[in-house]
Amino acid sequence: MSAPVSVHDCRLVPLPRRAGDAGCLTVFEPGDAVPFEVRRTFTIADVPAGARRGGHANARTRELIVCLRGAVTVRARDGRAETSHRLDSADVGFYLPAMMWVDLEDFAPDTILLVLADTSWEEARDAYHRDYSRWLRRVLGSGAYAA
């Protein structure tokens, strides 16, 4: 279960949008835009000013994080490197591989996030790392950086 993890596997994925006279439709379907079968979807809203979310890694779950409204900074770490993106458009999704430590910070007012995940909650819940030091030992000792 110690697959190498790297922030370089994170990426911004353009989302297919169909804009017309009656508004804009954005489709999330397994394929180019969503690189996995979606088992679970969740939304995050009503985040107060200054609050943070995330603060964990999940050994099994891959996610696509989309900012439907507002803005948020997504910060991902693999134990040696980190990447962060300010998401402020529903045109793109942030692909988060499994086992990355993720923090969501600097929420703009009224931000709404949509997250697609490739595990059910039942599969995901036992796979959380919430202790940063233990997670760090795990990923640094995994051979991920042997090369």
Add this chain to the structure above:
Amino acid sequence: MSAPVSVHDCRLVPLPRRAGDAGCLTVFEPGDAVPFEVRRTFTIADVPAGARRGGHANARTRELIVCLRGAVTVRARDGRAETSHRLDSADVGFYLPAMMWVDLEDFAPDTILLVLADTSWEEARDAYHRDYSRWLRRVLGSGAYAA
């Protein structure tokens, strides 16, 4: 393929929300809240004042329609009866069975809808009825109201 359709199969589904100090998380997972496996997700946004969406039925697709922000009126018809709901809360989803004629109207400004569907776009696209009269003949002739 002529399964009976009835607006009485539409229903409002309460969605599990976990509210805390860092905002509110709403989960969409097959089970009580989402009565099907989700094959496709889409969002609708940037709908101008006075615009309508929907105006079709899909013979194969079941949907859960959620209003993440703003408000919209969902109107569903089965050919003899209709039901409409003003969706203005992310606490509930509107379950739309297959073959129902659906209209989305009276969008409040900045409304964002999330729609979960049980078909891929490839499965759904050939199953649209966009001609109301033809759809009506189809559902009224289907034996749905034989009882």
